[in-house]
Amino acid sequence: MELRQLNLFMEAAKHKSITKAAESVHISQPALSKSIMALEEELGMTLIIRSNKATNLTDAGNVVLEYAQKISGLLDEMTKTLNDMTDLKRGEINIGLPPFIGSLFFPKVMAKFHQAFPNIKLNITEYGGARVVKSVEEGEFELGVTVLPIDEQEFRVYPIVEEELMLVVHKDHHFAARKQVEIKELADEEFIFYHEEFSLNQILRNQFFISGGFEPKILFKSTQWDLMSEMVAANLGITILPQSICNRLLNKELKIITLRPATLWRLAVITKKDRYISNAGRTFIDFILKESL
Known part of the structure; x- marks a missing residue:
């Protein structure tokens, strides 16, 4: 063999x-x-x-x-x-990155890292957050970026971003004139929601909706935030998106509303506990923690 x-x-x-x-x-x-x-x-x-x-x-x-x-x-x-024993300033890192996160925060960080460490190769694969976690656990990726919380008994967690999730509705929606909305008020709404491969699917559904006493009415699921927002702009339903994505929404048909209680979107770099992390991997973690995402 x-x-x-x-x-x-x-x-x-x-x-x-x-x-x-x-x-x-x-x-x-x-x-x-x-x-x-x-x-x-x-x-x-x-x-x-x-x-x-x-x-x-x-x-x-x-x-x-x-x-x-x-x-x-x-x-x-x-x-x-x-490779680490030779103390070479080179290496290769396999990173799992959800598309939502990659498009928002990482292009500039990756560019800066490449300028600082041109001999370290970054192999980036885009998966949904849930699949990133599984792939880090199985060893496909040395590092992953995902939404918290995850099992910290299994993974080392390096928090990098924390911001609020916001409610996005059509300008003619009955919530449109409101400054804030309670999560429990969303029980009868139809959602444009995250695909199951995204961590936010289970986090929102289990920790906020079901714990709030209702099962969300999901009209459509997507892996693309721009498609989700455009469907809301077409008045097909409502959605929940991170503040940084909401800051990019230019469609005048949309209204952004604060959710209460505050619903946080927390991102972290993760590695599998009890697994060796290369010098290149540790260098990348140290670099990204110093950067202001």
């Missing part, structure tokens, strides 16, 4: 397609299929169910994937540890 075989198998599992996996690693589809078939023959088990539409893992395939990811993570840690 070779590491290359495991890496190719992980690509196939990630893309759920032999063709897409082959394109991703720049080899031919027959070569990738041959590698996986050789791995299956060595293990004596079928790992992948092949069909015209998708590639799915068998139970044995899921077990191999779990251990392959652990092996890959350990090799990455070894490489980072050895």
Whole structure:
């Protein structure tokens, strides 16, 4: 069994397609299929169910994937540890970043970091906050940025932003003339809401709406704040957005209203506890904590 075989198998599992996996690693589809078939023959088990539409893992395939990811993570840690021992001012960081957060705060921070540390490569992948947390836990990312709260027994947490969430309504909405609205008053409203892959979906739903005595009436879910705000501007429903996003809303059809009790949007960089953090990763954390986001 070779590491290359495991890496190719992980690509196939990630893309759920032999063709897409082959394109991703720049080899031919027959070569990738041959590698996986050789791995299956060595293990004596079928790992992948092949069909015209998708590639799915068998139970044995899921077990191999779990251990392959652990092996890959350990090799990455070894490489980072050895690089740090040489005290080189270079490195590579895999970062998970929700699209909402990335577009608001990070372009300038990333530019400044690159200017200060041009030999440290930042590999950024955009996922929803909930998936970022899971991927940091599983070792796909060394660092992640997500919305608090999360389980601080499992993760190191470095807070970077705290601001209020605001209610956004159409100018003709019955709340439009109000300066503030109580969360419990939203029980009968229709929401343009966050997709399930975003942490705010569960945070707002569980900690504010359900604890306030009602299940939100969700008309539409999105991963894009500009689409959410435009749907409100079309008078399809109401939404809740961070203050920094509200500051960017220029549509005159919208009204921004304070929520009471204050509903905070708190962001943090997270790492998995008991996992080695590279010198490059620690440098990035120190840098971002010093920056005013």
